[in-house]
Amino acid sequence: MLFNYDTKKILTFSNLLPVICGMALFACQQPAPKVKKPSPILSLQQPGIKYQTYTGTLGNRTTVVLPDSSTVILNSATLLLVPENYGHQERRILLDGDAWFEVKPDTAVFSVVADKLTSTVLGTSFRMHCFTGQQGATVYLLTGKLKVAKSYHSATDNQPEILERGQMILANREIDLMEKETYNPADAERWLSDTLQLDDLQGLHLWRKLEEWYGVEIDVKGNASKAKPVNQTFVKASLAQVLDKLGKEQGFTWKADNNQVEIKF
Numbered sequence: 730m731l732f733n734y735d736t737k738k739i740l741t742f743s744n745l746l747p748v749i750c751g752m753a754l755f756a757c758q759q760p761a762p763k764v765k766k767p768s769p770i771l772s773l774q775q776p777g778i779k780y781q782t783y784t785g786t787l788g789n790r791t792t793v794v795l796p797d798s799s800t801v802i803l804n805s806a807t808l809l810l811v812p813e814n815y816g817h818q819e820r821r822i823l824l825d826g827d828a829w830f831e832v833k834p835d836t837a838v839f840s841v842v843a844d845k846l847t848s849t850v851l852g853t854s855f856r857m858h859c860f861t862g863q864q865g866a867t868v869y870l871l872t873g874k875l876k877v878a879k880s881y882h883s884a885t886d887n888q889p890e891i892l893e894r895g896q897m898i899l900a901n902r903e904i905d906l907m908e909k910e911t912y913n914p915a916d917a918e919r920w921l922s923d924t925l926q927l928d929d930l931q932g933l934h935l936w937r938k939l940e941e942w943y944g945v946e947i948d949v950k951g952n953a954s955k956a957k958p959v960n961q962t963f964v965k966a967s968l969a970q971v972l973d974k975l976g977k978e979q980g981f982t983w984k985a986d987n988n989q990v991e992i993k994f
Contacts, residue, residue, distance in 0.1 A: 770825040783809040788968025802829040804944035806988035827858040827944035849876045864903040925963040951994030
């Protein structure tokens, strides 16, 4: 014979072939591990200048004291970059996320630069929400005055807005929008005191409130129609504490990845 095959080996391999193919197919179907991409805000760093990086954690607040004693409260998954030359002629910091600023008066201009908006002051208190991964952005002024402008060149309007107490900026880069609106300063004061009030909220209104409060995005899965209105107050509570309590009462579980939260009924 020209070829001398081992019949037993052929049968053994033929039996294993479907298993091997199945394992290969299973491996191909597994999602690739998530790789966190660097924030686009890094491109706004000044060449040759070193930056100190501060990062907020999911569902908690992180307080940062700047060299001039100004304070910043970072919300969930927020990135703050402070240059080593902060306070030398100017106080310019970079933001990707949601943060509250208490700015000490100084002759040096204080500016917060994000991908969509830039806020400039001498001394004031305000909240700025501007994630690079989201099209929308907001700025709420509590005290003092604040100049807010687009961080990018607009083909239609590049004029800044001046805010006073009770005024805010609503922006959306996708539609090239930046408008000055009014809001209730008591809402900002409650956020600053970390007192979360849920007054007869349920469904979309409840999730939007938690998104705004903690600077996260919430995706609800399953049948939430039986969820009851929530009337509760949480003082200095983390997102995990709030969701654990509501989950037991409303019958849902939750998990989070970075600033993405999934609610499952």
